[in-house]
Amino acid sequence: MLKKKLLLSFLLVLLVACSSSKGNKNRTKYFDENNIEISKSKFNQIRATNLLLDIPGDSINHKKLTLREKIGRISDRPLLQSILEEQTKQKLDSLKPIVIIYYPGKDRCNSTGSVEVISRKFWYDMLEDGINQIAQIKPIYIYKDAEGLSKYEGILNWHKDPGGTIERLFFQYHYPCSSFVVISKNGDYISYFGEFSKDYVWNATHKMNQ
Structure with missing residues (x-):
């Protein structure tokens, strides 16, 4: 019985870890014009000035700012x-x-x-x-x-x-x-x-x- 509980606990931890890892992997990342990662709010704040444009980054879930x-x-x-x-x-x-x-x-x-x-x-x-x-x-x-x-x-x-x-x-x-x-x-x-x-x-x- 104890072994089953330990196995279930281990599987649960593994499932949560995998889910978290997958979520982080698919999370959209934001970069400034120098390719430095910034927050989404900072990204949107800079983009709103219309002095820079946003373009796709190096990966499908990356967004990057570029000078116009x-x-x-x-x-x-x-x-x-x-x-x-x-x-x-x-x-x-x-x-x-x-x-x-x-x-x-x-x-x-x-x-x-x-x-x-x-x-x-x-x-x-x-x-x-x-x-x-x-x-x-x-x-x-x-x-x-x-x-x-x-x-x-x-x-x-x-x-x-x-x-x-x-x-x-x-x-x-x-x-x-x-x-x-x-x-x-x-x-x-x-x-x-x-x-x-x-x-x-x-x-x-x-x-x-x-």
Whole structure:
């Protein structure tokens, strides 16, 4: 009888331990932009400022914050230009910056809202006018997944990301809505992740045009 009680107690302890271990393993962990684990409340507090975005972490149950702007340099701007020219069938000026508006595919951010076609066209007309005034160029519209692009029909001419080049170079994760990158003639670039204003694109274009 005593042996049975001891065995049952042992099995109960083992079951609780396994359950606890499994719970901890599946618990969502939160990390800041430096990959340091933080609390969920701290994570949400920082995310609420909209200065950083949240992206998937290294594991399925990890969430990580990332800065919205990145400054870097690509090693071969002429090659990128050649790839874009082939894909878009247009000649680009090697002495001018390249402005790319990037659509990652349909998500909750870019598929909600009820902006009228005329308002959307006006917004992009203003965006392009500002870029033209700064650098005498037009942006290139690149998409990863075409789902959801029908709302731009008759407004913008989108091109498929050639071989995933733009995603690989500049957009490691699926950032919500859309993002942009501006590459200088020397290969320096400024990228911005997630929903953006026209001013952000204009400022980046101005910097990369110097």
